[in-house]
Amino acid sequence: MRDAGGARDVGRYRGTIDPIWTIGPKVHGGTMVASSAAAATRWLRARHPEAGDMFAISASTDFLGAPAPGEVDYEVRIRKTGRQICLVDVGLVQDGRTLVHTALTFGHLDDTAPIYAPGSYTDLPAEPSPEALGYTPDSPMGKFVHVARGASVAIDPVWARFLEGETGEPRLRLWIRPRPGDERDPEVASWFAMMAADMSPPVPMNLGQVGWAPTVQMTTYLRRRPAPGWLRVVATTHAVGERMFDEDQLVLDSTGAVVAQSRQLALIPQRR
Numbered sequence: 621m622r623d624a625g626g627a628r629d630v631g632r633y634r635g636t637i638d639p640i641w642t643i644g645p646k647v648h649g650g651t652m653v654a655s656s657a658a659a660a661t662r663w664l665r666a667r668h669p670e671a672g673d674m675f676a677i678s679a680s681t682d683f684l685g686a687p688a689p690g691e692v693d694y695e696v697r698i699r700k701t702g703r704q705i706c707l708v709d710v711g712l713v714q715d716g717r718t719l720v721h722t723a724l725t726f727g728h729l730d731d732t733a734p735i736y737a738p739g740s741y742t743d744l745p746a747e748p749s750p751e752a753l754g755y756t757p758d759s760p761m762g763k764f765v766h767v768a769r770g771a772s773v774a775i776d777p778v779w780a781r782f783l784e785g786e787t788g789e790p791r792l793r794l795w796i797r798p799r800p801g802d803e804r805d806p807e808v809a810s811w812f813a814m815m816a817a818d819m820s821p822p823v824p825m826n827l828g829q830v831g832w833a834p835t836v837q838m839t840t841y842l843r844r845r846p847a848p849g850w851l852r853v854v855a856t857t858h859a860v861g862e863r864m865f866d867e868d869q870l871v872l873d874s875t876g877a878v879v880a881q882s883r884q885l886a887l888i889p890q891r892r
Contacts, residue, residue, distance in 0.1 A: 633694045635659070640767065645688075646686050649835050650882075653681050659694035659696055664696075676814070682722075684719050686834075696708060697710075704727060705725060707724070708724045752775065754773070771799065773819070780825075793853060796850070798812045817853070818838065820853050837884065852873075854870045863887065868883050
């Protein structure tokens with residue numbers, strides 16, 4: 621990402637989204653959220669160094685179009701600054717069109733043990749089980765989830781009944797881990813956790829509704845910096861309708877702490 625110039629109150633950065641950060645031909649939504657957060661962080665710190673210890677704790681994203689891999693511009697506007705909260709908007713622009721708009725809230729991450737936690741959120745082990753299906757290039761998932769070329773990813777087959785041509789509850793869970801260099805960088809690891817909150821396949825796939833499910837709107841929360849190791853992603857829904865469904869994704873780190881969350885409204889995949 622490099623500075624593309626701009627007015628005093630607007631930061632513009634030129635970036636390149638590599639084709640590996642795609643699901644099929646489409647740029648992965650969580651990747652666009654995380655890269656927008658990175659652009660917003662750079663501009664906020666450049667204009668307001670006193671906010672240097674803040675991080676993007678919330679991102680509300682509207683998908684206006686589907687960017688292609690390649691060069692994009694990030695247009696950043698600071699809306700509000702304060703001691704506890706800063707607000708920053710980012711437009712992801714390609715070929716002169718804003719295709720993704722993200723409103724980010726900056727604040728201070730949790731860095732101590734929770735005051736309250738209801739216990740384990742899942743019986744999913746901290747690392748992929750022997751039965752886990754890795755997203756290798758020749759695997760059913762790895763063939764179109766190209767994000768697995770930039771990270772290690774495995775899905776739990778116990779919940780992913782669609783992989784066997786069966787139906788089941790609309791819920792999925794998986795493991796994902798950044799490359800060692802990304803994991804060692806606390807900021808990159810945090811952006812990776814935001815990205816991971818959009819990593820599950822659409823849960824209606826377990827109902828036989830297989831295909832691209834365009835996200836209408838997604839809100840992502842970052843709660844704390846992840847501990848080194850695998851991240852666990854648990855995806856569930858409240859309702860799957862005829863036209864739309866919601867999907868919640870919870871991201872736990874290797875210690876079992878909640879590091880990121882997301883909720884999205886998406887369109888039902890077209891039936892094959």
